Amino acid sequence: MTGDNRRQPIVAVLGHVDHGKTSVLDYIRSLGQDRQSSVMAREAGGITQHIGATEVPAKLLNELCSPLMGGKEFLSPGLLFIDTPGHHSFSTLRTRGGSLADIAILVIDIMEGCQPQTLESIRILKQAKTPFVVCANKMDRIHGWSAEHGRSAAESMNDQDAHAKGLFDQKFWNLVGQFGEQGFNLDLYNKITDFTKDIALVPCSAKEGEGLQDLLAVTIGLAERFLEEQLSDVVGATEGTVLEMKDERGLGKTLDVILYRGGISKGDEIAIATETGAKITRVRGLFRPRGMSEMRDAGDRWDAIDNVEAAAGLKLAAPDLEGVLAGTTLRVLPEDEVLREAAIQATTDESKISIELDDEGIVIKSDTLGGLEALAFELRSLDPPVPIRSAGIGPVNKRDLRTAENAADPLHRAILAFNTSVQVETAEDIEKEDSGVVHFGSEVIYHILDQFDEWSVERKQELEDEKREQIVYPGKLLILKDHIFRRSGPAVVGVRILGGRLHIGQRLLTLDGTKIGQVKSIRTGDNSHKEAKQGDEVAVAIEGATVGRGIDEEDILLVDVPASHARRLRKLELTNVEQEVLEELTALHRKDDHFWGR
Secondary structure: OOHEEEOOEEEEEOOOOOOHHHHHHHOOOOOOOHHOOHHHHHHOOOEEOOOOOOEEEHHHHHHHHHHHHHOOOOOEEEEEEEEEOOOOHHHHHEEOOOOOOOOOEEEEEOOOOOHHHHHHHHHHHHOOOOEEEEEEEEEEEEEEEOOOOOOOHHHHHOOOOOOHHHHHHHHHHHHHHHHHHOOOOEEEHHOOOOOOOOOEEEEEEOOOOOHHHHHHHHHHHHHHHHOOHHHHHHOOOOOEEEEEEEOOHHHHHHEEEEEEEEEEOOOEEEEEEEEEEEEEEEEOOEEEOOOOHHHHHOOEEEEEEEEEEOEEEEEEEOOOOOOOOOOEEEOOOOOHHHHHHHHHHHHHHOOOOOOOOOOOOOOEEEEOOOHHHHHHHHHHHHOOOOOEEEEEEEEHHHHHHHHHOOOOOHHHOOOEEEOOOHHHHHHHHOOOOOOOOEEEEOOOOOHHHHHHHHHHHHHHHHHHHHHHHHOOOOOOEEEEEEEEOOOOOEEEEEEEEEEEEOOOOEEEEOOOEEEEEEEEEEOOOOEEOOOEEEEEEEEEEEEEEEEEEEEOOOEEEEEOHHHHHHHHHOOOOHHHHHHHHHEEEEEEEHHHOOOOOH
């Protein structure tokens, strides 16, 4: 098979922060620079910079890796390295069929071994069934290790003294154990006979440029061996993954896209997934960064192109890109009516975010669809699984906060946000003392899960303690005349406590036993309180109540008491008013339940 009818593999470089992902990518980017005296020369086989990706052509790879390839030529047109900014973690880069990357390089600092983000990467690779190779980076940090630029890893290992080799072995076996715990066999790349059974580890120093050609040769070998079918799937519908939407000077709203199948041209009609469903628009312009400029700093140095074939990163300008969901699929619409309808339907389905929701549970958010799916998957995998009531893409907003506030179970009043921010006003509301909702956000899913787990354990304990200590005392209150501050959602009224006491969270009844709602907050001026006692005049927010419908000025309300508490209250010393209210409540409840409070 020649390179003509297959696309180049898409390679993701991932790993824990500071383990050298950027150094590996920088090395790959620098490969062609020795041989290109001018920017123009890049077309003659140097590195090409894409949007969110770097392409290394086969010619360069064959030259670089020929000593290790045993005379074999690389069949694909090259390798396309996904090279997105740090906040686009690998888990968010997904196609509908799994991972956007065909293959991955997992960079691990040999001195530090597997860290939280490494383990997260391993789990995601496993879930997406993505083949990968391990780059054991920073070999130059091993005491006594001597690194030489351009030397192969096998040569390097043979040339070290016994002390350095011994230290390496120690670190290597430590990694073998850590991978074993995750269900993988790890071995040195030059000792592996069956790459379907073992994960290859290549010792490297990205800083010194040692072992990197071995890393590329193993990556190429894996791609050629396992991905023939995937890479030959170049005909049929054109599809790409939307990385993000940007406002570009002189271009207006644009999309950064990794095209993984087919080709796209200026003027093509496309379908994109937005919050409100599928949106159809037409490509007004296609662009790639000029020369070797790093694409994130390209500014207005864009070259317009007429068309591009997969696999490639590209910037696309089109009308009406508002609300597009990052991480979803961009589809070029075919002329065939049946295929066109199918593509639009698939885009509509993606807009709906296919995460199963529960009637009760927590709120989750992420910056992309892939990130959201990854977070939902991990929550469902816990024992017991965590229920999800609401899932969305984009920053945490007021609606998310309201949804979390209204969770019936206090342990579900949480918002988990992966790789996304919180809108300023919403953040202020969450931080208020009486908000009752917690927010956990991070760029690492496992940090979020750990924080949520810790909070759940503590909160459960608090609730248990509250149950033991906080008996609901009967209370009676009068809604004051001319003290209606808000009629509903929640109703906020001024009250005088006629007797007993009033606590946040308690439920209120009218004198005829009609349920009114739940006390959300108790305030005097700017101060919020947990409770109010006889004689206090306070402003009370009542969730579920509407003034003018069920309650009004000068009405008297009762604090409802759970039946189990009524039994305990009878054994306590109550004030006369509390005793009276308890008798009133008992009479009201026993109309429906003869044994209430017995």
